[in-house]
Amino acid sequence: GNSVTQMEGPVTLSEEAFLTINCTYTATGYPSLFWYVQYPGEGLQLLLKATKADDKGSNKGFEATYRKETTSFHLEKGSVQVSDSAVYFCALSDTGRRALTFGSGTRLQVQP
């Protein structure tokens, strides 16, 4: 079945540091890939997505590239801010059920 593996957290960075959160997946077919963000006490918000190999999703300074050869979708940001502190979830779509399979989430803490 489908699965998503994310790096364990928490990840603690200083403001303006470079961020990478690793995500690898196992899936049949050609899933779409997503990063969702969850701020404290809130629901999940779509951060970015990619629908096919070599696509790059980007939003709010975050980027991730769909790498089919390495089955990865790593999240990066060049300079994090305190306001980026949240839990980040990598997910892939199930083309049959349309449901998402999520990784366990990575908590990011950015210190001023």
Next chain:
Amino acid sequence: DAGITQSPRYKITETGRQVTLMCHQTWSHSYMFWYRQDLGHGLRLIYYSAAADITDKGEVPDGYVVSRSKTENFPLTLESATRSQTSVYFCASSEGTSGTYTQYFGPGTRLTVL
């Protein structure tokens, strides 16, 4: 306001009681989903629905019942609540025709079973 809403936002109940969590969306999305979020597990799919009157089980359906008589509503019922069902529950919806299957999430319901 347009969007996806859940009610109640917080609920405390006792073991053995029946509880219903409500989900309402205003986009007329075909697909709706229920997930539970537990520490260390991310989100896991409980049930999903492709359209009104069409529902199917996800990964962790035991102890839950759903219905979908109208496109906009997708209630989740715990028939006899257990402590292991203490969790945060998220409802989501997505368009039926979109190729990317982007899902939009409600704010969640935090359920505590004593």
